[in-house]
Amino acid sequence: MRVKNIKLVKARKDKGLTQENLADKLNVKKSTISNWENGYSSPQVAQAIKVAMLLNTEVSFLFSSEVQDFHTDE
Numbered sequence: 688m689r690v691k692n693i694k695l696v697k698a699r700k701d702k703g704l705t706q707e708n709l710a711d712k713l714n715v716k717k718s719t720i721s722n723w724e725n726g727y728s729s730p731q732v733a734q735a736i737k738v739a740m741l742l743n744t745e746v747s748f749l750f751s752s753e754v755q756d757f758h759t760d761e
Contacts, residue, residue, distance in 0.1 A: 689726035695749050696724050698742040712741055 699709055699720075706720040713720075713734060722728040729750060730738060739746040 691726050692724050692749070695738070695742075698744050698749060699724075702742055704741075709738070709741065713737055 699706070704712075706724070707717045710717045710720045715734070719728075723730055729735070735746045735750050739749055742749070
């Protein structure tokens with residue numbers, strides 16, 4: 688299931704960066720940033736560290752998985 692990474696979007700916007708600005712700083716395509724933010728993919732560890740450093744936050748804050756409760760009828 689795809690979960691939008693709202694923390695990444697907010698951290699990027701708080702720094703005044705567009706997806707394109709962040710992509711340029713990381714030497715990746717804008718579509719890569721979009722995919723991370725929209726939950727289609729996640730960065731490799733080295734990229735996640737760079738993102739966190741650029742956005743002045745922690746990797747675990749930006750890329751921690753959302754914990755969800757699933758209820759099943761059994």
